[in-house]
Amino acid sequence: MKKLATSFLAAAAAVAITGAAQAADAKACFIYVGPIGDYGWSYQHHQGLLDVEAAFGDRVETAYLESVAEGADAERAIERFARSGCDIIFTTSFGYMDATNKVAAKFPDVKFEHATGYKRESDNVSTYNSKFYQGRYVQGQIAASVSETGVAGYIASFPIPEVVRGINAFILGAQSVNPDFSLKVVWVNTWFDPGKEADAAKALVDQGVDILTQHTDSTAPMQVAEERGIKAFGQASDMFAFGEQTQLTSIIDDWGPYYVERVQAVLDGTWESHDVWDGMAEGHVAMAPYWNMPYEVAATAQKTATAITVGVLEPFTGPIIKQDGTEWLADGETADIGALLGMNFYVQGVDDQLPE
Amino acid sequence: MSPDVIQAILLTVVTAATPLLIAAMGELVVERSGVLNLGVEGMMIIGAVTGFGAAQITGSPWAGVLAAIVCGALFSLPFAVLTLSLATNQVATGLSLTLLGLGVAGMIGEQFVGLPGVRLEAIAIPGLVDIPLIGRLLFGQDPIFYLSILLAVGVWWFIFRTRAGLTLRAVGDSHGSAHALGINVLRVRYLAVMFGGACAGLAGAHLSLVYIPQWVENMTAGRGWIALALVVFASWLPLRVVIGAYLFGAVTIAQFHAQAQGVAIPSQFLSALPYLATIVVLVLISSNRRMTMRNTPASLGKPFVPDR
Numbered sequence: 001m002k003k004l005a006t007s008f009l010a011a012a013a014a015v016a017i018t019g020a021a022q023a024a025d026a027k028a029c030f031i032y033v034g035p036i037g038d039y040g041w042s043y044q045h046h047q048g049l050l051d052v053e054a055a056f057g058d059r060v061e062t063a064y065l066e067s068v069a070e071g072a073d074a075e076r077a078i079e080r081f082a083r084s085g086c087d088i089i090f091t092t093s094f095g096y097m098d099a100t101n102k103v104a105a106k107f108p109d110v111k112f113e114h115a116t117g118y119k120r121e122s123d124n125v126s127t128y129n130s131k132f133y134q135g136r137y138v139q140g141q142i143a144a145s146v147s148e149t150g151v152a153g154y155i156a157s158f159p160i161p162e163v164v165r166g167i168n169a170f171i172l173g174a175q176s177v178n179p180d181f182s183l184k185v186v187w188v189n190t191w192f193d194p195g196k197e198a199d200a201a202k203a204l205v206d207q208g209v210d211i212l213t214q215h216t217d218s219t220a221p222m223q224v225a226e227e228r229g230i231k232a233f234g235q236a237s238d239m240f241a242f243g244e245q246t247q248l249t250s251i252i253d254d255w256g257p258y259y260v261e262r263v264q265a266v267l268d269g270t271w272e273s274h275d276v277w278d279g280m281a282e283g284h285v286a287m288a289p290y291w292n293m294p295y296e297v298a299a300t301a302q303k304t305a306t307a308i309t310v311g312v313l314e315p316f317t318g319p320i321i322k323q324d325g326t327e328w329l330a331d332g333e334t335a336d337i338g339a340l341l342g343m344n345f346y347v348q349g350v351d352d353q354l355p356e
Numbered sequence: 357m358s359p360d361v362i363q364a365i366l367l368t369v370v371t372a373a374t375p376l377l378i379a380a381m382g383e384l385v386v387e388r389s390g391v392l393n394l395g396v397e398g399m400m401i402i403g404a405v406t407g408f409g410a411a412q413i414t415g416s417p418w419a420g421v422l423a424a425i426v427c428g429a430l431f432s433l434p435f436a437v438l439t440l441s442l443a444t445n446q447v448a449t450g451l452s453l454t455l456l457g458l459g460v461a462g463m464i465g466e467q468f469v470g471l472p473g474v475r476l477e478a479i480a481i482p483g484l485v486d487i488p489l490i491g492r493l494l495f496g497q498d499p500i501f502y503l504s505i506l507l508a509v510g511v512w513w514f515i516f517r518t519r520a521g522l523t524l525r526a527v528g529d530s531h532g533s534a535h536a537l538g539i540n541v542l543r544v545r546y547l548a549v550m551f552g553g554a555c556a557g558l559a560g561a562h563l564s565l566v567y568i569p570q571w572v573e574n575m576t577a578g579r580g581w582i583a584l585a586l587v588v589f590a591s592w593l594p595l596r597v598v599i600g601a602y603l604f605g606a607v608t609i610a611q612f613h614a615q616a617q618g619v620a621i622p623s624q625f626l627s628a629l630p631y632l633a634t635i636v637v638l639v640l641i642s643s644n645r646r647m648t649m650r651n652t653p654a655s656l657g658k659p660f661v662p663d664r
Contacts, residue, residue, distance in 0.1 A: 035462070035573035037469030067574065153616070159623075186615045187623035193577045194568045195372075196608075202368040203612030206361055220568045223472075242472050242570070352615070355623050 024061035028052055028263050029086035031077055032066045033093035034192040040217035040236040041191070042066060044253040045092045045115075051256030052263050060263055070095025075102060082107040088266045090259065091115065093191070094160055101125055111271050113262060116162055118341055123273045128258060129162075131279030133169035133340075134308045135251035135287055136213075137315035138301050139233045140173025142248050142290075143211045144181045145297040146231055151351075152211040153204030154185045155197055155221055159355040161343045163215050169315045170213065171349045173304075184209055185352035194220035205230060211248075222246060231292060238288040249301070250288035257283060277337070280309040316340060321348045359489045365613065366493050370501060371567060373605030375400070375559040378504050379583035380590070380597045381511050382555020387587055388515060389548035390528035390655035394450030395435055397580025398457020399553045403428040403560025405461040408571040409468055417476035421500070421561050428557015429550045431457065436549040440542050443659035454580065462573045473569030476500065476561075500562045507555070512594040524548065528653030531660040541660050556580065585634050591641055592651045600637075607633050 030049050034042035049062055063086065068077045074096045081089050082103055088111040091100045097117035104112040104125045112125045120127055143152045154170065156163050167185060174181040184207060186200045197216050201224035204212060212232040214221045222243040225232035232243060234250025258278070265271040278284040287305055290298035307313035318329030323346035329335060346354050379396055386393050403424035411420030435453045438444045476498055484495040515521040526534045527544045535541050563579070564571055582604065590596035611626035 035469075037466070037573055039470050039572075043470075184616045184618075186612050187627075188612075189624055189627040192574075194570070194572055194575050195563065195577055195579070198568045199368065199372055199609055200612045203365075203609060203616050206364045206368070207613065207616040218568075218572060219570060223568060223570065227475075241470065351618055353618070353620050 025059045026087045026263065026266050027061040027063065027085055028259070028266075029062070029081040029084075029089045030064040031068050031074065031081070031089070031091045031093075031096065032064060033070060033095070034067060034217050036064070036066050038192055038217045039219050039239060039242070041253070042092070042217065044237050045090070045255055048090075048255035048259040052259050055260045056263065056267075059267070068096075071099075075099035078103045078112075079106070082110050086110060088113065088263060088271070094158075094162060111262075111266060118275075120273055120275065126262075126273050127275045129277045130253060130255075130284040131277060132162075132251055132253070132285055133165045133315060134279045135285050135305075136166045136169040137173035137308070138287060138304050139213060139249065139251070140170040140175075140181075141177050141304055142173075142293060142297055142301050143170070143213070143233075144174035144177035145300070146248065146293050147178075147181070147211050149208055149210045150178060150180060151182050151184060151209045152213060153201070153207070153209035154183055155200045155204070155212070155214040155216055156185050156187050157191050157216050158189060159187065161341060164346070164354065165340060165343045166215055167350060168343065168347045171347060172315055172320065175349055182349060182351045185350060187355060188216060190216065192217045194218040197221050198224050201225065202228075234288060240288065240291065245292065247288070248292055249290050252286040252288055254284055254286055277341075280305060281311060322346070323348055323350060323354075363489055363491075363493055365609065367497075369602065369605045369609045370493065370497065371605075372608050373601040374498075374501050374504050375562045375567065375579055376583050376586060376604055377598060377601035378500070378507060378562065379556045379559035379580060380586040380601060381504075381507050381594065382552040382559075383583055383587050384590070384592060384594060384597055385511060385515070385524070385555075386548050386552035387656055388528045388592060388653055389524050389545045390531055390653050390658065390660070391439065391545050391549055392446045392450065392657040393432070393435055393439075393453070393549060393552055394447060394584065395432070395453025395457065395580075396552075396556050396583050397576055397578065398454035398461075399428045399431050399556035400457075400560040400563070400580045400583075401461040401574075401576045402431045402457050403557030404564040404575055405465040405468070405560075405571055406557070407561030408473055408564040408569075409464065411474040411476075411565060412468060412471060415474065417474050417565050420474065420565050421476065421558065424557040424561035425554045426557070428560065429554040431557070432549050432553025435553075436546050439659065440545050440549070443661050446657050446659070458574065465571045465573065468571040469573075471571070473564060473571065475569040476565040498562075498566045500558065500566055503558070508594055508598050515594065525653070528655055531655045531658070535660070535662060541662070545660075556583075559583070582630075582634070585638070589634060589637050589641065592653065604630055604633070 032042035316335040406427040407420040407424030410423030
């Protein structure tokens with residue numbers, strides 16, 4: 001039923017939006033997995049769309065579809081955009097990967113940009129991602145410094161490499177401060193369901209965690225943390241308004257510069273398929289102001305973030321032991337990009353079994 | 357686990373169950389009158405957005421509760437006019453009400469996105485709230501919880517102990533006979549549908565004022581559909597709706613605790629557990645035909661067109 005509802009709404013939204021300006025040089029289209037009002041992931045992508053509008057004005061027409069379910073709905077939505085004259089289509093969720101490549105094969109003249117994926121089956125598909133794990137490492141350090149119970153709770157969405165990488169980076173950061181720090185992980189199997197995220201948050205607090213972090217898109221966990229008087233990290237966007245006594249910091253995804261650059265490339269005719277994975281150094285991953293923590297903790301966090309930005313610190317540097325006790329990285333060794341992108345194991349210290 | 361932790365867990369169970377209980381109780385009355393309204397999800401989200409909005413504008417969460425109840429009832433009116441006065445297909449009309457509700461709520465709610473909400477604070481009953489284990493659970497809750505208990509008792513009493521309740525059941529079981537007896541079938545059904553709308557609205561207000569004090573699109577996330585399933589699950593008996601709602605709430609919360617405890621069960625299975633539980637119970641109930649038939653309103657879903 002929900003699927004039906006979503007696709008109906010999607011169809012209605014598409015009709016509503018594509019009626020806009022005609023005389024633009026290019027049309028940039030965006031597909032979001034959640035509502036633009038989630039104040040998290042989709043909200044930040046939409047901020048990127050607004051940056052494109054601000055940068056090009058009438059030269060570029062934009063359109064977007066929100067709350068498009070991953071799966072069959074996504075393919076229909078992408079194809080609809082491809083047919084409606086979009087020159088470049090940004091599909092902004094991991095689960096759109098196969099749909100994006102499938103549609104791209106049918107529309108060689110349209111450029112496709114898939115966020116967080118790794119498949120580029122035709123040369124009109126690019127993939128792009130940000131190194132959010134860098135921010136997770138900083139958060140882990142803060143968590144271990146601030147926590148009294150020595151246990152943090154992690155609300156996770158789906159067991160994909162992107163999420164697993166974040167969990168591992170968080171625990172590595174925490175262990176750099178407190179080697180005995182542990183992490184309870186709860187999988188909610190959704191990107192966006194405020195009620196479910198709140199339930200998971202409450203369960204974690206009842207189990208004794210005093211720091212919450214999330215890899216889901218709503219602000220509900222932050223509000224639960226505020227209500228229960230513990231600390232939490234925001235996700236994807238600055239969620240300070242939802243937890244003024246609570247938010248320690250937040251990873252902010254800044255997609256705007258990338259979107260502007262890629263739309264410019266389409267206008268110039270210089271667009272080429274590529275795979276980018278940028279992080280703090282390029283400004284794609286930023287940290288929200290550090291609040292609700294002692295000055296020294298904030299100063300250390302700032303220092304760590306700077307070290308990552310200038311490249312002297314890489315979170316995934318050995319020695320790192322996998323959860324099963326085998327060695328992953330020897331002392332001083334850094335992970336290669338393939339191992340990071342396909343990460344499907346926990347490192348030691350995560351109190352959870354990774355779902356298959 | 358200490359008694360405090362157990363109580364904290366039970367509290368979250370009750371919070372998860374309350375909106376389901378309220379919406380299902382409303383739908384139970386609607387279906388008892390012989391009308392199947394699949395628009396619960398739509399009316400619920402209207403309640404959530406109007407409740408949040410009214411609380412935001414006036415600064416009073418109670419204004420939000422009131423607005424949600426009134427708007428839920430008003431939003432059920434198009435459904436009532438179409439299915440009752442114009443005798444359209446109830447299933448299709450109810451589905452469109454859900455779609456309409458989700459869309460309209462998103463539109464109304466655009467201005468409220470990203471605002472921290474006003475919380476409807478819990479009311480602790482002095483003295484009683486300090487009883488170990490059950491004190492906070494029964495006497496330290498949000499006002500909508502108390503309302504939900506009153507509602508459950510009230511609906512039971514109304515349906516089985518009052519003359520008006522008997523009339524409602526008569527209309528639901530055989531609208532032809534009820535009509536022949538001089539009962540105004542359509543009037544009874546209009547009132548029932550609006551009551552269902554009011555309840556769904558209140559359930560929505562619980563979501564946006566108590567559960568997660570904020571407005572986000574699709575925040576009902578299918579709870580309206582679960583409420584509908586609960587009514588069948590309960591075979592149209594109010595007491596069983598209460599049991600079903602708490603059972604469902606318990607399964608929902610238990611999956612997260614199992615995960616946090618590190619129980620080695622696939623999380624996907626745990627996520628599906630509440631729905632699997634519903635299906636299992638539905639199968640168990642419907643396999644006993646006599647029991648199902650005894651309480652099913654015989655005219656459920658059938659349009660009634662009075663003689664002209």
